[in-house]
Amino acid sequence: xxxxxxxxxxxxxxxxxxxxxxxxxxxxxxxxxxxxxxxxxxxxxxxxxxxxxxxxxxxxxxxxxxxxxxxxxxxxxxxxxxxxxxxxxxxxxxxxxxxxxxxxxxxxxxxxxxxxxxxxxxxxxxxxxxxxxxxxxxxxxxxxxxxxxxxxxxxxxxxxxxxxxxxxxxxxxxxxxxxxxxxxxxxxxxxxxxxxxxxxxxxxxxxxxxxxxxxxxxxxxxxxxxxxxxxxxxxxxxxxxxxxxxxxxxxxxxxxxxxxxxxxxxxxxxxxxxxxxxxxxxxxxxxxxxxxxxxxxxxxxxxxxxxxxxxxxxxxxxxxxxxxxxxxxxxxxxxxxxxxxxxxxxxxxxxxxxxxxxxxxxxxxxxxxxxxxxxxxx
Amino acid sequence: xxxxxxxxxxxxxxxxxxxxxxxxxxxxxxxxxxxxxxxxxxxxxxxxxxxxxxxxxxxxxxxxxxxxxxxxxxxxxxxxxxxxxxxxxxxxxxxxxxxxxxxxxxxxxxxxxxxxxxxxxxxxxxxxxxxxxxxxxxxxxxxxxxxxxxxxxxxxxxxxxxxxxxxxxxxxxxxxxxxxxxxxxxxxxxxxxxxxxxxxxxxxxxxxxxxxxxxxxxxxxxxxxxxxxxxxxxxxxxxxxxxxxxxxxxxxxxxxxxxxxxxxxxxxxxxxxxxxxxxxxxxxxxxxxxxxxxxxxxxxxxxxxxxxxxxxxxxxxxxxxxxxxxxxxxxxxxxxxxxxxxxxxxxxxxxxxxxxxxxxxxxxxxxxxxxxxxxxxx
DNA sequence: ATATATCATGGAAGGGGTTCCAAAACCTTC
DNA sequence: GAAGGTTTTGGAACCCCTTCCATGATATAT
Numbered sequence: 001x002x003x004x005x006x007x008x009x010x011x012x013x014x015x016x017x018x019x020x021x022x023x024x025x026x027x028x029x030x031x032x033x034x035x036x037x038x039x040x041x042x043x044x045x046x047x048x049x050x051x052x053x054x055x056x057x058x059x060x061x062x063x064x065x066x067x068x069x070x071x072x073x074x075x076x077x078x079x080x081x082x083x084x085x086x087x088x089x090x091x092x093x094x095x096x097x098x099x100x101x102x103x104x105x106x107x108x109x110x111x112x113x114x115x116x117x118x119x120x121x122x123x124x125x126x127x128x129x130x131x132x133x134x135x136x137x138x139x140x141x142x143x144x145x146x147x148x149x150x151x152x153x154x155x156x157x158x159x160x161x162x163x164x165x166x167x168x169x170x171x172x173x174x175x176x177x178x179x180x181x182x183x184x185x186x187x188x189x190x191x192x193x194x195x196x197x198x199x200x201x202x203x204x205x206x207x208x209x210x211x212x213x214x215x216x217x218x219x220x221x222x223x224x225x226x227x228x229x230x231x232x233x234x235x236x237x238x239x240x241x242x243x244x245x246x247x248x249x250x251x252x253x254x255x256x257x258x259x260x261x262x263x264x265x266x267x268x269x270x271x272x273x274x275x276x277x278x279x280x281x282x283x284x285x286x287x288x289x290x291x292x293x294x295x296x297x298x299x300x301x302x303x304x305x306x307x308x309x310x311x312x313x314x315x316x317x318x319x320x321x322x323x324x325x326x327x328x329x330x331x332x333x334x335x336x337x338x339x340x341x342x343x344x345x346x347x348x349x350x351x352x353x354x355x356x357x358x359x360x361x362x363x364x365x366x367x368x369x370x371x372x373x374x375x376x377x378x
Numbered sequence: 379x380x381x382x383x384x385x386x387x388x389x390x391x392x393x394x395x396x397x398x399x400x401x402x403x404x405x406x407x408x409x410x411x412x413x414x415x416x417x418x419x420x421x422x423x424x425x426x427x428x429x430x431x432x433x434x435x436x437x438x439x440x441x442x443x444x445x446x447x448x449x450x451x452x453x454x455x456x457x458x459x460x461x462x463x464x465x466x467x468x469x470x471x472x473x474x475x476x477x478x479x480x481x482x483x484x485x486x487x488x489x490x491x492x493x494x495x496x497x498x499x500x501x502x503x504x505x506x507x508x509x510x511x512x513x514x515x516x517x518x519x520x521x522x523x524x525x526x527x528x529x530x531x532x533x534x535x536x537x538x539x540x541x542x543x544x545x546x547x548x549x550x551x552x553x554x555x556x557x558x559x560x561x562x563x564x565x566x567x568x569x570x571x572x573x574x575x576x577x578x579x580x581x582x583x584x585x586x587x588x589x590x591x592x593x594x595x596x597x598x599x600x601x602x603x604x605x606x607x608x609x610x611x612x613x614x615x616x617x618x619x620x621x622x623x624x625x626x627x628x629x630x631x632x633x634x635x636x637x638x639x640x641x642x643x644x645x646x647x648x649x650x651x652x653x654x655x656x657x658x659x660x661x662x663x664x665x666x667x668x669x670x671x672x673x674x675x676x677x678x679x680x681x682x683x684x685x686x687x688x689x690x691x692x693x694x695x696x697x698x699x700x701x702x703x704x705x706x707x708x709x710x711x712x713x714x715x716x717x718x719x720x721x722x723x724x725x726x727x728x729x730x731x732x733x734x735x736x737x738x739x740x741x742x743x744x745x746x747x748x749x750x751x752x753x754x755x756x
Numbered sequence: 757a758t759a760t761a762t763c764a765t766g767g768a769a770g771g772g773g774t775t776c777c778a779a780a781a782c783c784t785t786c
Numbered sequence: 787g788a789a790g791g792t793t794t795t796g797g798a799a800c801c802c803c804t805t806c807c808a809t810g811a812t813a814t815a816t
Binding site: 060106110152296300 | 438440443452454468476674
């Protein structure tokens with residue numbers, strides 16, 4: 001039996017229909033079947049019809065792996081995300097998925113649980129070439145890893161994180177923070193506290209900058225005593241507010257703030273819990289603005305800054321697919337930059353203010369807040 | 379140039395290192411390299427060392443697609459989920475992912491947005507063989523589709539859905555509902571309303587049964603006037619409670635219920651909103667128990683029934699991997715049932731009661747509920 | 757030392773597609 | 787009807803591994 005004429009004599013296991021079976025059935029050569037499969041125009045209509053007939057009759061569908069091996073392309077995209085419980089990741093993923101469907105790409109989810117995990121993926125993925133490209137969400141990517149993707153011709157798109165070597169989609173944190181502060185200023189607040197995230201995160205630095213810019217715009221001097229730094233979670237937000245409380249309410253160090261801007265909604269929730277536990281009413285006595293627009297915020301009526309998460313996911317996939325295509329298009333030459341690579345794109349998204357009730361700028365829906373109580377589950 | 383000696387003369391594109399390069403570099407044959415790769419013991423230690431050395435030197439990693447084609451196995455699992463915004467899917471997925479990592483499997487996420495989508499996947503996946511098996515979450519699967527997976531030797535595991543032809547992991551809805559009702563009974567409630575889901579969902583039927591059983595156990599006759607059926611969402615829950623209100627409070631048709639069991643937490647939230655909008659306090663005047671334990675419930679202090687979502691995902695992957703292995707193990711014979719297939723497993727999970735504050739059985743954390751208000755964002 | 761069993765090794769033959777070149781078939785045109 | 791151009795078609799070579807058989811090398815028994 002010559003090579004190129006696969007055996008059909010397996011055991012009881014159903015051996016799948018191959019291109020050879022189709023060729024025989026339709027009385028044509030391999031090339032022709034392949035051409036039909038790939039919509040190559042160089043096939044006579046009658047022939048094409050015969051081939052398609054054979055494929056339907058035998059219930060044929062090309063084997064993804066064989067195809068992938070031959071054309072060196074899997075039509076699968078890797079998505080690397082931190083363990084995706086947070087709404088942010090879920091939303092971004094949703095956008096990615098949605099777009100992927102339109103491009104006929106499948107996505108493999110590489111989710112990172114532990115610290116080391118991330119680098120294992122970054123090393124394995126470009127080598128094993130199971131995917132044609134990858135989208136990284138939030139995780140910081142080292143230059144060497146970006147390089148190893150690019151060198152193998154695998155495009156990389158970063159969402160909510162950056163690296164000069166790859167395309168990235170980011171949110172303008174400064175602008176978001178400034179918007180939040182401006183909103184509070186517009187409501188007449190002059191003493192605005194800030195429960196920020198830890199400054200070792202870039203996002204926190206940017207949000208601080210935005211906070212300062214917002215104040216400066218209104219001619220209000222920056223007062224470090226109004227700012228605390230905490231982890232991005234509820235408990236920490238609560239504790240952070242606790243610090244501000246001690247300083248400004250208990251010890252009367254200067255006038256207490258009349259508004260708090262929290263760098264995330266979960267922190268905002270902690271802040272509100274703390275305030276209310278001290279009998280300080282939100283928004284009547286202190287207004288609160290959060291950041292993220294997590295689902296909970298809608299339910300709790302928290303005014304916040306919304307990041308276009310879904311949209312970012314969608315665009316990321318779009319960009320990735322474009323890269324894949326431009327790579328296939330230009331074989332040897334290209335209109336790219338001197339180093340032989342097309343220039344990198346950096347798309348900045350502008351977050352938007354979502355006004356609800358925690359800042360007191362407008363009353364709740366039907367005049368009165370509906371009074372489901374949020375209990376502390378400590 | 380003979381076949382089997384791939385050309386290394388591509389353009390500028392980095393051509394990846396192959397097994398041939400390693401063989402040459404280490405001065406051994408292909409077979410030996412492959413054996414080293416697959417931990418085949420029939421390799422002299424020195425030889426093995428040389429091969430490994432060559433692999434490291436050249437930065438070799440086997441190409442996933444080629445490997446997949448050769449061994450007819452991709453080490454990739456398909457996960458088919460309804461568009462996974464709901465916490466239930468996210469949690470199950472998390473469990474699946476977590477387990478997958480341990481088995482060195484990747485997962486491709488097939489998420490179903492539209493109605494038709496589902497069947498497209500069920501037809502395409504077994505034909506293209508990009509994955510070795512699949513886990514289906516919640517979606518109903520037709521017999522013919524189960525069949526087409528099995529026929530191709532691709533195991534199928536169903537989570538939160540059933541089909542006699544495949545393994546399935548389900549939750550005991552009856553038990554869950556009965557538990558909720560028993561809890562309310564134990565607190566002294568005798569008139570318990572039930573805001574159920576639509577009866578066309580199997581889950582709703584089971585929960586209704588559980589509700590009835592619970593009452594019967596306490597010798598309380600079933601009163602259909604206390605039961606309404608609504609869609610599984612917040613608005614519907616609210617409307618459903620509205621109906622009960624009209625009937626029992628407004629028109630005084632019999633004593634009003636002192637407790638409500640809702641078939642999902644989102645419905646429970648709607649119920650609470652409605653009650654409070656009428657000035658009826660929860661839990662003081664009416665106790666409420668939900669179902670699902672979504673994240674929100676923790677924040678709102680809703681007593682609910684928790685399904686072991688993460689655990690189900692984990693077990694599903696475990697089961698799938700076992701199936702894959704037992705399939706590889708027994709080539710011709712097997713200790714399977716007469717039709718040549720191993721019997722199908724059906725694993726039932728028991729949901730558990732999570733007691734919080736919406737049923738009044740215990741006070742909130744520090745004695746007083748913290749009064750963040752939940753505003754209605756209508 | 758010889759016969760025999762055991763282990764290590766090389767490499768052809770797949771796995772199921774795509775690509776590309778050369779040959780065949782079909783049109784035009786003079 | 788021959789020459790020249792265009793399409794259509796067949797199939798070898800290749801994508802990169804695994805599998806398995808045959809061969810050579812080594813160890814064990816006689």
